[in-house]
Amino acid sequence: MTEQTQSPDGFRCGTVAIVGRPNVGKSTLLNHILGMKLAITSRKAQTTRYRLLGIHTTEDTQFLFVDTPGFQQKHINALNKTLNRTVTQVLSEVDVVLFVIEPMKLGEADELVLKMLPKNKPVLLVVNKADLMGDKGNLLPLIQDFDLLFDFAGIIPVSAKKNLNLEELLQATREHLPEQAAIYEEDELTDKNERFLAAELVREKVFRLLGDEVPYSVAVEIEKFETVKNLRRIFAAIIVDKDSQKPMIIGKGGEKLKQISTEARQDMEKLFGSKVYLETWVKVKGGWADDARALKSLGL
Numbered sequence: 001m002t003e004q005t006q007s008p009d010g011f012r013c014g015t016v017a018i019v020g021r022p023n024v025g026k027s028t029l030l031n032h033i034l035g036m037k038l039a040i041t042s043r044k045a046q047t048t049r050y051r052l053l054g055i056h057t058t059e060d061t062q063f064l065f066v067d068t069p070g071f072q073q074k075h076i077n078a079l080n081k082t083l084n085r086t087v088t089q090v091l092s093e094v095d096v097v098l099f100v101i102e103p104m105k106l107g108e109a110d111e112l113v114l115k116m117l118p119k120n121k122p123v124l125l126v127v128n129k130a131d132l133m134g135d136k137g138n139l140l141p142l143i144q145d146f147d148l149l150f151d152f153a154g155i156i157p158v159s160a161k162k163n164l165n166l167e168e169l170l171q172a173t174r175e176h177l178p179e180q181a182a183i184y185e186e187d188e189l190t191d192k193n194e195r196f197l198a199a200e201l202v203r204e205k206v207f208r209l210l211g212d213e214v215p216y217s218v219a220v221e222i223e224k225f226e227t228v229k230n231l232r233r234i235f236a237a238i239i240v241d242k243d244s245q246k247p248m249i250i251g252k253g254g255e256k257l258k259q260i261s262t263e264a265r266q267d268m269e270k271l272f273g274s275k276v277y278l279e280t281w282v283k284v285k286g287g288w289a290d291d292a293r294a295l296k297s298l299g300l
């Protein structure tokens with residue numbers, strides 16, 4: 001359990017990881033807790049070990065939401081192995097883990113996540129999409145079965161989308177955070193700079209719009225980032241392993257790349273509160289996913 005550093009006013013502050021298989025609503029949950037679109041959910045090709053996704057500060061608590069790089073079963077290369085280790089490590093370092101499931105669709109993918117949960121940390125089972133459950137009586141046996149598989153610190157049904165029970169979830173989470181003063185200023189939403197966030201947004205769109213076809217090793221590099229009055233000019237290279245992967249990202253007549261850029265730019269404008277000029281292109285950097293030096297340069 002967490003070591004508690006006393007703070008005179010009982011304020012609590014600590015790290016929270018949200019895990020769960022794709023599509024259970026993790027980013028919706030975080031977005032609704034933070035109250036704005038800041039959860040950038042690219043779970044692939046992470047560049048940092050410990051990424052702060054967002055900070056939620058209330059009168060008595062500061063929740064630091066950290067990202068956990070995704071665990072991929074399909075592609076096995078050096079990068080992947082490093083990332084799987086990273087997930088386990090991140091999960092064992094946070095104060096509390098929120099394991100999100102969808103009640104009617106429990107399956108193998110959820111069990112894979114379950115296997116990675118830390119035994120030495122409190123894990124809350126968050127049953128999302130409660131709004132879709134007509135008869136709540138049906139839900140109970142299902143959850144109870146799942147509950148037998150792991151020693152959860154609590155089970156909380158919520159609806160991220162409809163903002164149902166999120167306060168209760170935060171209260172339950174708070175109980176597991178150490179008593180200590182806030183680490184960040186109240187209005188600080190993330191500790192990452194805009195350049196980093198811009199790269200994450202482009203990468204998120206690549207994965208969202210191309211799904212599983214996209215190679216795990218895709219990365220985004222911001223080659224230039226300028227702020228001129230209320231305009232940010234951002235130049236982003238999308239980096240792939242092989243020439244053959246280039247057309248996939250560019251799409252027929254450049255359609256995919258255009259869509260990636262448009263959606264990323266719209267999110268950036270929301271996030272930065274300014275106009276954004278975004279230029280994106282695809283670059284080939286052969287075999288970097290298996291290159292130990294490249295891993296090192298990513299800080300892994």
Ligand SMILES: Nc1nc2c(ncn2[C@@H]2O[C@H](COP(=O)(O)OP(=O)(O)OP(=O)(O)O)[C@@H](O)[C@H]2O)c(=O)[nH]1
Nearest residue numbers: 021022023024025026027028041129159160161162
């Ligand atoms: N009905 C309902 N739908 C929800 C709820 N929460 C999320 N969704 C929907 O579920 C879908 C997946 O939500 P995401 O937040 O993208 O899920 P995720 O777990 O972050 O997905 P990955 O990024 O792929 O891991 C979206 O269409 C959401 O609108 C909820 O409480 N109720």
